[in-house]
Amino acid sequence: QKEVEQNSGPLSVPEGAIASLNCTYSDRGSQSFFWYRQYSGKSPELIMSIYSNGDKEDGRFTAQLNKASQYVSLLIRDSQPSDSATYLCAGDNAGNMLTFGGGTRLMVKP
Amino acid sequence: GAVVSQHPSRVICKSGTSVKIECRSLDFQATTMFWYRQFPKQSLMLMATSNEGSKATYEQGVEKDKFLINHASLTLSTLTVTSAHPEDSSFYICSARANSGTGGSVAKNIQYFGAGTRLSVL
Numbered sequence: 001q002k003e004v005e006q007n008s009g010p011l012s013v014p015e016g017a018i019a020s021l022n023c024t025y026s027d028r029g030s031q032s033f034f035w036y037r038q039y040s041g042k043s044p045e046l047i048m049s050i051y052s053n054g055d056k057e058d059g060r061f062t063a064q065l066n067k068a069s070q071y072v073s074l075l076i077r078d079s080q081p082s083d084s085a086t087y088l089c090a091g092d093n094a095g096n097m098l099t100f101g102g103g104t105r106l107m108v109k110p
Numbered sequence: 111g112a113v114v115s116q117h118p119s120r121v122i123c124k125s126g127t128s129v130k131i132e133c134r135s136l137d138f139q140a141t142t143m144f145w146y147r148q149f150p151k152q153s154l155m156l157m158a159t160s161n162e163g164s165k166a167t168y169e170q171g172v173e174k175d176k177f178l179i180n181h182a183s184l185t186l187s188t189l190t191v192t193s194a195h196p197e198d199s200s201f202y203i204c205s206a207r208a209n210s211g212t213g214g215s216v217a218k219n220i221q222y223f224g225a226g227t228r229l230s231v232l
Binding site: 044102103 | 219
């Protein structure tokens with residue numbers, strides 16, 4: 001079973017802090033990884049994609065990929081209450097199908 | 111703005127009714143579209159992969175005769191829930207993967223999601 005694992009949370013951080021979301025995957029064949037944000041009752045929205053080992057930064061978001069450790073993370077700097085949502089990690093296998101983790105619920109408290 | 115349009119956003123129907131959901135890629139072609147289902151407080155579960163011009167590929171446990179998928183063009187896939195029952199009530203979400211980037215907001219091989227359809231079967 002090819003899996004993507006996430007801690008379901010909730011992860012609670014104060015406003016302005018750094019939120020760190022983590023994800024591990026079992027399929028070594030996965031090449032691409034994605035972080036989606038999903039607000040309650042809404043569909044997922046792409047936040048970041050990452051394909052290579054290392055860090056990728058986009059505004060307040062930084063994605064990190066370590067293929068040797070099969071680990072993906074998302075850092076959110078200067079967290080805002082509007083960042084409160086469920087964050088879904090997904091891996092893309094050779095067939096270009098996404099396997100989603102269960103999601104981590106983030107709560108940013110004012 | 112949205113790059114994948116999904117309609118309707120909300121359906122309430124009686125048991126035994128068939129419901130059709132449309133998923134359209136806007137301004138890009140998508141050979142492959144995906145249909146997901148999400149129950150409350152659970153993650154997305156892939157139901158099937160919709161391929162333009164050929165039969166859909168269903169995930170294990172998903173009844174192909176109950177969830178009919180048609181991908182008639184490079185921009186449209188439809189999911190029909192036939193003879194819906196209360197246990198089919200869920201949030202159905204489609205996604206489309208672009209064949210090529212548009213140079214604008216759409217990148218190649220990224221899955222873009224529709225807004226979802228909340229189905230309630232009475």
